[in-house]
Amino acid sequence: MISGGGKVDRDALEALYAGIEETDPDARPRVRFTLSRDLSKRLDRYLVDRVPFLSRTSIQRLIDENAVTVNGRLPKASTRLRKGDVVETSLPPPPSNAIPPEDIPLDIIHEDNDLIVINKQPDIIVHPARGNRSGTLINALSWHFIHNSGGGLSTVGEDSCRPGVVHRLDRFTSGVMVAAKSDTAHWRLGRQFELRQTDKRYLAVVHGEIRPWADRIEQPLGKHPTAREKYAVRFDDLAKSARTIYRVREAYDGYTLVELELETGRTHQIRVHLAYLGYPIVGDDMYGGRHLRASDIDGSLGTEPLITRQALHATTLGFTHPITEQPVSYLAPLRPDMRRLIELLRTHRPRRSIDAPGATIDLKAAMPEA
Numbered sequence: 001m002i003s004g005g006g007k008v009d010r011d012a013l014e015a016l017y018a019g020i021e022e023t024d025p026d027a028r029p030r031v032r033f034t035l036s037r038d039l040s041k042r043l044d045r046y047l048v049d050r051v052p053f054l055s056r057t058s059i060q061r062l063i064d065e066n067a068v069t070v071n072g073r074l075p076k077a078s079t080r081l082r083k084g085d086v087v088e089t090s091l092p093p094p095p096s097n098a099i100p101p102e103d104i105p106l107d108i109i110h111e112d113n114d115l116i117v118i119n120k121q122p123d124i125i126v127h128p129a130r131g132n133r134s135g136t137l138i139n140a141l142s143w144h145f146i147h148n149s150g151g152g153l154s155t156v157g158e159d160s161c162r163p164g165v166v167h168r169l170d171r172f173t174s175g176v177m178v179a180a181k182s183d184t185a186h187w188r189l190g191r192q193f194e195l196r197q198t199d200k201r202y203l204a205v206v207h208g209e210i211r212p213w214a215d216r217i218e219q220p221l222g223k224h225p226t227a228r229e230k231y232a233v234r235f236d237d238l239a240k241s242a243r244t245i246y247r248v249r250e251a252y253d254g255y256t257l258v259e260l261e262l263e264t265g266r267t268h269q270i271r272v273h274l275a276y277l278g279y280p281i282v283g284d285d286m287y288g289g290r291h292l293r294a295s296d297i298d299g300s301l302g303t304e305p306l307i308t309r310q311a312l313h314a315t316t317l318g319f320t321h322p323i324t325e326q327p328v329s330y331l332a333p334l335r336p337d338m339r340r341l342i343e344l345l346r347t348h349r350p351r352r353s354i355d356a357p358g359a360t361i362d363l364k365a366a367m368p369e370a
Contacts, residue, residue, distance in 0.1 A: 007049070007050055007051070007052060008031055008050060008051045008052075008053075008091065029090065029091060030088060030089065030090050030091075031050075031051075031088070031089055031090075031091055032086060032087070032088045033046075033050055033086070033087040033088075034084070034085075034086050034087075035081055035082065035083055035084060035085045035086075035087070036083065037083050038082050038083040039081055039082075039083075040080055040081070040082070041080065041081055042077065042078055042079070042080060042081075043063065043068070043070065043075055043076070043077055043078070043079040043080075043081060043087070044056055044059050044060050044063060044077040044078075046081055046087070047059045047062075047068070047087070047089065051091065054091075054092075058092075059077075060077045062089060062090075062091075062092075063075065063076070063077045064077075067089055067090050068087065068088070068089040069087070069088045069089075070085055070086070070087050071085055071086055072086075099136075099138050099139055099142055099163070100134060100139060100142070101139060101142035101143035101146050101147075102134060102135065102139040102140060102142070102143055103140075103143050103147075104124070104135070104137075104139060104140035104143065105121075105140070106118055106140050106141070106144055107119040107120075107121065107332075108144075109176065109330050109331075109332060110328075110330060111149055112181075113151065113181065113182070113323075114180065114181050114182045114184070114185035114321075114322060114323045115178055115179065115180055115181055115185050115189070115321075115322070116141065116144075116178070116179050116181060117176060117177070117178045117317070117330045118137075118176070118177055118179070118332075119174070119175065119176060119332035119333065119335075120137065120169055120173075120174055120175055120176075120177050120314075120332075121174060121335065122171075122172045122173065122174045122309050122335060122337070123171065123172055123309065124136065124137055124140075124171065125137070125171045126138065126165060126168045126169065126177070127165050127168075137177075137179075138153070138163065138164070138165070141153060141164070141179060145181075151181050152181065153179060153180065153181060154180040154181060154182055154183045154185065154186035155183055164179040164180045164181065164186065165179060166178055166179060166180055166186060166189045166190050166193060167193050167265070169314055170268065170271075170310075170312075172283075172309035172310055172312075173310060173312045173313070173314065174312075174313050174314070174332075174334075174335045174338070175202070175312075175313045175314025175315060175332045176314045176315065176316065176317045176330050176331070176332035177314070177317075178317060178319070178330075180322075182323075184322065184323070185322040185323060188322035188323075189319065189322050192319050192320060192322075193265065196263065196264070196265075197319070197320070198317065198318060198319045199261075199316070199317070199318035199319070199329070199360075200261070200262045200265075200314065200316075200317055200318075201259060201260065201261055201314075201315050201316040201317075201360060201361050202259070202260040202261075202262070202270060202312060202313060202314050202315055203249070203257065203258070203259055203260075203312075203313050203315045203334065203338075203361060203366065204257075204258050204260060204270065204274065204281050204282075204310075204311055204312045204313070205255055205256070205257055205258075205281070205282045205311040205338070205341055205342065205345070206255065206256050206258060206274055206279040206280060206281050206282060206289075206311075207254070207255060207279060207280055207281075207282060207288075207289060207290070208254070208255070208256065208278060208279045209251055209252075209253075209254065209255070209256055210246070210248050210251075210256045210258060210277075210279050213247070213248040213354050213356050214245075214246065214247045214248065214356040214357060214358065215245075215246060216243060216244070216245050216263075217242075217243065217244045217245075217246065217273040217274075217276070217277065218241075218242070218243050219233045219242060219273060219276055220233065220234055220235060220239035220240060220241055220242060221233060221234065221239060221240060221242040221266045221267075221268075221269060221272055221273075222234040222236070222238040222239040222240060223238065229286070230268070230286060230287075231266070231267055231268040231272050232272060233272060233273075233276045240264075240266060241264060242264045242266045242269050242273065243262075243263035243264050244260055244261070244262060244263065244264075244269060244270055244273045245260070245261040245263065245358070246258050246259070246260050246261075246274075247259045247260075247261075247354075247356035247357070247358055247359045248354045248356050249353070249354060249356065249359060249361070249363060250342075250345075250346070250351055250352065250353055250354065250363075251351070251352045251354060252345045252346075252349035252350065252351055252352075253349040253350050254349065255282065255345055255349065256279065257342060257345075258274075258279075259315075259356070259359050259360075259361050261358075268287075270312060271284055271286070271287050271310060271312065272287060274287075275287035275288050275289075281310045281311055281312050282307060282310070282311040282341065283307045283308060283309050283310045283311050284309075284310035284311075284312070286310075289310060289311075291305065291307065291308045292305075292306040292307055292341070293305055293306055294306050294344060297341075297344045297345060297348050297349065298344070298348035298349075301344070301348070306337070306340065306341055306344070307337045307338065307340075307341050308337075309337070311337075311338050311341055313332070313334050313335065313338055313366075314332065315331060315332060315334070315361050315366050316329060316330065316331050316332075316360065316361055317329070317330050317332075318330075331361075331362065331365055331366065332366075333365070333366055333367065333368055334366050334367055339367055342367065343367075
């Protein structure tokens with residue numbers, strides 16, 4: 001039995017479980033909390049605060065399984081707690097934070113003792129989530145450090161299976177990312193992202209011919225009101241400010257190659273902003289874009305799939321090195337599918353290069369084989 005009013009110590013609970021071989025719930029360690037003051041708080045919310053390594057859903061499941069009592073009685077998740085109440089529960093073992101190394105190819109742009117910069121491939125998520133501990137960029141980095149370069153990811157974010165993760169890209173967005181190898185580097189890099197002291201530039205191919213050729217999109221974003229995985233432009237208290245600058249780099253018949261600069265870093269920001277203007281990203285079927293075959297560019301070409309994910313690539317990332325304090329900038333060349341898309345547009349659709357003020361991406365460097 002663990003008693004007290006504070007938070008459950010994860011290490012102490014793991015130590016208790018180390019001597020338990022049976023999976024019988026009756027063998028689980030029990031925890032008792034005695035409220036020293038009137039909180040007027042729901043039971044499930046109280047336990048989330050006391051057992052921070054379990055989600056609210058997990059806590060509610062414990063309550064539904066009669067693994068929690070309040071003053072010796074079976075409560076509901078919504079039961080309000082008062083001063084003097086005694087809450088008892090048997091806890092499952094804390095979820096493992098161990099991230100197994102996996103031999104997943106990495107395209108490394110730069111690495112030193114404090115950080116690693118990669119060109120992320122599409123169709124890979126950055127870190128484990130929702131109980132999935134494999135197939136992520138973090139698994140790949142763990143393997144790389146063990147078998148190739150030495151070192152490891154920072155411990156910041158380790159409790160949530162996000163060690164070293166300073167920023168993220170969507171699963172199907174490719175391009176340049178930085179991860180921290182030391183805690184000092186992590187905190188300093190994170191601060192730069194928080195204060196918007198980094199320079200992040202993307203390239204995207206969109207449906208339609210964007211006008212004007214350069215502009216700032218300032219539309220607040222929030223969760224989509226009905227679609228769980230989506231975001232939307234909103235004008236209510238649930239929205240957050242979001243600002244994206246776009247600059248046209250090449251115009252084709254029916255499509256545009258656009259450079260994007262992020263002034264904020266909201267989830268799906270570029271994708272939602274462009275779709276809101278009526279220029280969804282090619283391949284982004286979540287926000288109105290279409291997957292393309294080569295024949296969609298020109299009828300004389302084959303029908304093989306050309307791009308089946310959003311044609312969005314984080315091309316350059318600039319920041320101050322967290323240890324040397326020198327300005328650094330890294331460019332990630334386009335992935336083959338997006339490079340092929342642009343090559344076909346250049347060849348089969350009338351092309352016009354636009355010198356939009358403020359554009360910084362070197363297209364020749366971003367497309368070295370073009």
